[in-house]
Amino acid sequence: MSEQKPAQATILQSLNQAFADAMEEDEKVVMLGEDVADPEGGGVTGATKGLSTRFGEHRCRSTPITEQAIVGAAIGASLAGYKPIAEIMLMNFTTVAMDMIFNHAAKLRYMSGGQTNVPIVIRTMTGAGFGTAGQHSDFLEAWFAHAAGLKVVAPSTAEDAYGLMRAAIDDPDPVIFVENMPIYWTPMPAPKKGHRTPIGKARIAAPGDDITIVTYSGMTHRTLGALEAMKAAGVSAEVIDLRSIQPWDQEAVFNSVEKTGRCMTVHEAVKPFGVGAEIAATVAERFHGKLKAPIERVASPFAPVPFAKPLETAFVPDSQRIAETAIRLVKGK
Amino acid sequence: MKNTFTPDGPTQIEIFRRMALLKGNDERSRKVVTAGRLVMPYYSYRGQEVIPAASFVSLTDQDYLCTIYRGIHDMLAKGLPLKDLWAEIAGREPGTCKGKGGPMHLTYPKRGVMVTTGVVGSSMPIANGLAWASQLSKDGRVAVATFGDGASNIGAFHESLNLASVWKLPTIFLCQNNGYGEHTKYEKATSAKQVADRAIGYNMPGVRVNGNDPFEMYSAFREAVERARAGEGPTLIEAMTFRFNGHVFGDNDAYMDPAEKKAAMEADPYPAFRKKLVESGVATEAQLAEIEAKVEADLDEAVNFALEAPFADLKEVMTDVYGDVA
Numbered sequence: 001m002s003e004q005k006p007a008q009a010t011i012l013q014s015l016n017q018a019f020a021d022a023m024e025e026d027e028k029v030v031m032l033g034e035d036v037a038d039p040e041g042g043g044v045t046g047a048t049k050g051l052s053t054r055f056g057e058h059r060c061r062s063t064p065i066t067e068q069a070i071v072g073a074a075i076g077a078s079l080a081g082y083k084p085i086a087e088i089m090l091m092n093f094t095t096v097a098m099d100m101i102f103n104h105a106a107k108l109r110y111m112s113g114g115q116t117n118v119p120i121v122i123r124t125m126t127g128a129g130f131g132t133a134g135q136h137s138d139f140l141e142a143w144f145a146h147a148a149g150l151k152v153v154a155p156s157t158a159e160d161a162y163g164l165m166r167a168a169i170d171d172p173d174p175v176i177f178v179e180n181m182p183i184y185w186t187p188m189p190a191p192k193k194g195h196r197t198p199i200g201k202a203r204i205a206a207p208g209d210d211i212t213i214v215t216y217s218g219m220t221h222r223t224l225g226a227l228e229a230m231k232a233a234g235v236s237a238e239v240i241d242l243r244s245i246q247p248w249d250q251e252a253v254f255n256s257v258e259k260t261g262r263c264m265t266v267h268e269a270v271k272p273f274g275v276g277a278e279i280a281a282t283v284a285e286r287f288h289g290k291l292k293a294p295i296e297r298v299a300s301p302f303a304p305v306p307f308a309k310p311l312e313t314a315f316v317p318d319s320q321r322i323a324e325t326a327i328r329l330v331k332g333k
Numbered sequence: 334m335k336n337t338f339t340p341d342g343p344t345q346i347e348i349f350r351r352m353a354l355l356k357g358n359d360e361r362s363r364k365v366v367t368a369g370r371l372v373m374p375y376y377s378y379r380g381q382e383v384i385p386a387a388s389f390v391s392l393t394d395q396d397y398l399c400t401i402y403r404g405i406h407d408m409l410a411k412g413l414p415l416k417d418l419w420a421e422i423a424g425r426e427p428g429t430c431k432g433k434g435g436p437m438h439l440t441y442p443k444r445g446v447m448v449t450t451g452v453v454g455s456s457m458p459i460a461n462g463l464a465w466a467s468q469l470s471k472d473g474r475v476a477v478a479t480f481g482d483g484a485s486n487i488g489a490f491h492e493s494l495n496l497a498s499v500w501k502l503p504t505i506f507l508c509q510n511n512g513y514g515e516h517t518k519y520e521k522a523t524s525a526k527q528v529a530d531r532a533i534g535y536n537m538p539g540v541r542v543n544g545n546d547p548f549e550m551y552s553a554f555r556e557a558v559e560r561a562r563a564g565e566g567p568t569l570i571e572a573m574t575f576r577f578n579g580h581v582f583g584d585n586d587a588y589m590d591p592a593e594k595k596a597a598m599e600a601d602p603y604p605a606f607r608k609k610l611v612e613s614g615v616a617t618e619a620q621l622a623e624i625e626a627k628v629e630a631d632l633d634e635a636v637n638f639a640l641e642a643p644f645a646d647l648k649e650v651m652t653d654v655y656g657d658v659a
């Protein structure tokens with residue numbers, strides 16, 4: 001038995017802890033979504049287990065299947081001083097609530113001249129890997145990052161799942177909280193109670209000298225998984241886990257690219273008009289003429305997520321593709 | 334149908350005062366736009382004044398309102414001050430929203446005007462959230478969502494009625510049925526014989542009332558308020574009315590039967606109620622004339638104030654996108 005081993009927790013457990021701590025500290029924190037209360041199972045993945053039993057079903061309330069009404073109710077309650085956490089089970093289902101999210105949550109502060117604000121968290125899970133195909137696996141963060149008034153975060157660790165959730169609940173504006181299913185159950189170092197990960201601050205997941213790899217969410221783990229192959233080829237990569245997508249930490253990325261002179265991005269969302277494109281353009285504006293290699297984007301191909309296992313596996317960037325791209329950019333071949 | 338509640342004399346006069354304010358404001362808005370003194374999209378509510386005037390006398394400043402682009406009558410009846418309104422629709426700095434919302438997005442939480450949406454149907458899901466907050470806080474506030482007949486065909490309406498019903502929310506769904514959604518007649522767009530019938534499917538009371546009759550409107554709305562405050566849940570009210578100036582000001586009425594419009598305008602509820610107040614002895618002619626004169630004077634002041642007010646500093650373009658993180 002290794003007594004020294006630091007406490008471990010999964011992202012799911014850390015989220016559950018974040019909800020419980022926030023609801024304990026502030027009675028204005030309330031939760032709503034499909035099946036979130038304990039009689040309905042405490043969430044389809046158990047993320048909200050125990051909350052309705054502990055805080056009452058009025059504060060952790062299961063809803064009908066009614067995404068537009070869920071987000072609308074969160075917005076309305078927030079206008080009256082509550083801090084609702086709305087669960088939209090899967091990211092693809094945010095599309096049926098897009099009017100509430102984009103036209104209302106994002107814009108009410110601005111359109112009211114600052115008289116009102118919408119401090120809500122919309123948490124939603126996604127990611128390929130479970131054979132859920134075209135309507136249950138998409139990463140749509142770029143849609144939301146394109147909307148002035150929204151913030152978008154996508155943690156890759158248990159600590160940041162907790163810390164970003166607490167920061168998102170504290171935040172005075174609507175935050176889209178993207179959870180990646182395949183990394184839900186991985187044990188990782190556990191968060192400390194009360195920890196906050198500031199929105200807009202990246203994390204250096206691995207230091208390096210030859211190339212800056214900017215990534216987030218589950219792809220952080222695949223990028224870290226590519227480091228060994230890179231090392232074997234004599235490439236030292238600095239991996240930046242953005243954690244926040246809107247706003248994103250330009251300073252951290254610039255500091256790194258200043259040092260490495262090379263940049264690539266990795267995300268699971270499709271490539272065209274994606275977050276990688278925004279980062280690549282911003283880095284190019286800043287470092288024009290000073291880069292040692294073109295900026296490359298590793299991303300999913302421009303197609304819906306396929307069902308069949310081999311196709312689905314080929315669809316999502318893997319560590320091998322990430323390593324090959326980085327090595328080619330550094331070694332020229 | 335016998336009315337459950339009847340407004341007393343002072344309340345009738347208050348309803349008239351609000352109607353006079355709304356009618357005067359609409360006429361002034363069209364005049365100012367026509368004269369080219371102000372450029373804005375304008376959705377005239379002339380003809381629909383009775384609905385908010387007779388309804389909102391039963392609300393307090395703390396009760397919530399979510400209204401729509403055709404909603405300036407709702408806001409004024411809820412107490413949004415004229416000067417703040419005019420400065421906003423003129424896009425000026427002292428406007429409710431510093432000129433950043435404009436006529437389709439006026440907001441004034443001090444009088445419970447929480448959201449004005451330009452998206453058909455979207456007042457309703459948010460009103461539910463405000464009602465949920467009241468339910469959580471047990472503060473007795475009600476939330477009113479106003480919307481048109483056309484909006485009863487959009488998903489947001491159905492999701493909202495369902496949620497309000499299963500959660501027993503203190504939401505009042507106030508449909509202002511003016512017979513048209515843009516240029517499309519009610520019958521061509523709406524499967525239900527009446528919008529109120531849709532309440533049955535959501536297990537809540539649904540009533541159709543003559544939205545041009547202040548007594549019927551007052552009674553139906555007050556019943557809904559009492560139900561909501563007593564924790565008995567939501568109500569759908571369909572108030573029948575007509576818009577005298579088409580969909581958006583400047584419309585031509587080619588899609589409308591001229592006889593239908595003529596008949597509606599001849600049945601204008603404003604002079605009818607005015608006459609009734611005098612004939613029943615509730616008010617004197619002089620009293621009502623004084624109310625109308627006051628409206629005109631207030632409008633003079635508000636319009637002049639607004640059109641002379643400065644626009645906001647250009648830094649406002651990038652202000653209020655996000656708040657400060659503590």
Ligand SMILES: Cc1ncc(C[n+]2csc(CCOP(=O)(O)OP(=O)(O)O)c2C)c(N)n1
Binds near residue numbers: 403453480482485515
């Ligand atoms: C979702 C959406 N679709 C279309 C429009 C364009 N539009 C604006 S008002 C309107 C008619 C709405 O009719 P109704 O609900 O009856 O309200 P009224 O204008 O008659 O008061 C339409 C189609 C819109 N604003 N929002």
Ligand SMILES: [Mg+2]
Binds near residue numbers: 481509512513515
């Ligand atoms: Mg209509």
